Amino acid sequence: MEDTKDAFVFKGVAERLTLGITRILENMPGVVDVRFAEREPAEKRTLLFWEQKNTCILPEDLRDFYLTTDGFTLTWSVKLDDECVPLGCMMINSVGRLCPLLQPISVFSLTNAPSLADLDWQESSSETGLEPAPSAPHFDSRSRIYELDSCGGNGKVCLVYKNCTPGVVAQHSEIWFLDRSLCWHFLTATFTAYYRLMITHLGLPEWQYAYTPYGPSPQAKINLPSLVSAVPHFHQITPICFAMPSSLLPLYISYLVVIVHCLFLSLLCFMPDVPFPHLSAFAVLYFLFPICNVICKFFSV
Structure with missing residues (x-):
């Protein structure tokens, strides 16, 4: 059991x-x-x-x-x-x-050995004539990058903290995708x-x-x-x-029906001097919303 x-x-x-x-x-x-x-x-x-x-x-x-x-x-x-x-x-x-x-770089590694930090270069937007793109993460200490998903070897989805300062706690993070050519792409x-x-x-x-x-x-x-x-x-x-928002549509329509109903009764009871065109417009809405409500319920089944 x-x-x-x-x-x-x-x-x-x-x-x-x-x-x-x-x-x-x-x-x-x-x-x-x-x-x-x-x-x-x-x-x-x-x-x-x-x-x-x-x-x-x-x-x-x-x-x-x-x-x-x-x-x-x-x-x-x-x-x-x-x-x-x-x-x-x-x-x-x-x-x-x-x-x-x-x-972290080992103390036994060569001083001039190539690393991913060597890939950190960025063209100036004034030189290329293009609008500045969202800043991509860096492979050096300016960014702290952690692997969320290895994507089966087709890239890496990473949790990225940008604009980091050594010794300072990083708080703001984003989700980026690093493809196999080591280019960054913003996800969410x-x-x-x-x-x-x-x-x-x-x-x-x-x-x-x-x-x-x-x-x-x-x-x-x-x-x-x-x-x-x-x-x-x-x-x-x-x-x-x-799929849930469409199923909630009849409920939202029902709320509108109640609101229009209350407005219509308020006009009749407390504002008898309302011009007839305005009153007729509310009357049309008063009868139109229930019809829309029935139609929405029919198509949401």
């Missing part, structure tokens, strides 16, 4: 963490082997130790995420010619694996926005490249359509969180 109750509770937690996408994937024909890795919440002392060690304050939404689950892994496959082919992978590193992208300003973006794209291969000027690789463009074709109506998959 206890095992059944624990399994039910875990399923509810997984449903909320994945915004309902696990249930949608499991009900899709052609999708198989949907796996969500169960993880214990991170301890507060672990988060405090990470902040003290890296001289950074975790954003509030990422802290709450780690206090719910220490990392995130959701994978799913498609059935193609009686064979399960891995396709989607959504991952957020645990606190223990939220490591700096650039490791908050972890919550990135998390919803990841769920929306279902962890498809190289989905982060959709936010680069050149897009996914030719290999991904060739292989992905053949794999997706194994899932009928794949384009209809949408997370529950993005």
Whole structure:
């Protein structure tokens, strides 16, 4: 009985963490082997130790995420010619694996050895004649970069603190994508926005490249359509969180009906001298909103 109750509770937690996408994937024909890795919440002392060690304050939404689950892994496959082919992978590193992208330089390394800091160059906007672009992270001490997702070797999604000063605690962070050519691409300003973006794209291969000027690789463009074709109506998959606003539309219309009803009665009772054109306009709205409410309820079913 206890095992059944624990399994039910875990399923509810997984449903909320994945915004309902696990249930949608499991009900899709052609999708198989949907796996969500169960993880214990991170301890507060672990988060405090990470902040003290890296001289950074975790954003509030990422802290709450780690206090719910220490990392995130959701994978799913498609059935193609009686064979399960891995396709989607959504991952957020645990606190223990939220490591700096650039490791400290060893005292035994060569003084003039090349490093990623040598790539930090930026053309002046006055020289190129272009509008200044959002400042990208730097590979030197001006930025503190931590890896959230290795993207299967196709790049890295990073938690980035910019404009850092040595010895000063960094507080403001953003989510950036570092492609295989070591170019930075801005994704979102908050972890919550990135998390919803990841769920929306279902962890498809190289989905982060959709936010680069050149897009996914030719290999991904060739292989992905053949794999997706194994899932009928794949384009209809949408997370529950993005379908909710339309279902709330009748409720909003109902609120408007009540407001217009109160205004109409107020005009009749307390303002008998209102000009007839104004009164007739409210009368039209009074009868029009209930009709709109019925129509919205009909199409939201």
